[in-house]
Amino acid sequence: MSSETRAEPGQWRTSRAEYQRGILEAISDASTETVIIMSSAQVGKIAVLNNACGYHIDQDPALIMAVMPTQRDAET
DSSP states (O other): OOTTTOSSOSSOOGGGGGGGHHHHHHHHOTTOOOOOOOOOSSSSHHHHHHHHHHHHHHTSOOOOOOOOSSHHHHHO
């Protein structure tokens, strides 16, 4: 992860935010069709989304739809 998008650049470490492990496991599970995350702000949802997209690009190419709360967020 680049320093432009993260306060702590470098290789992803789920151990830094253990609560994200279940989300990432659900996203990478082929039998899961939809993952909905309900959480507070600023807890790493974009980092999880970026990792999930990277996983599918590298390991399991698939159609991906990412929905953002605002037009500005989507464009960014």
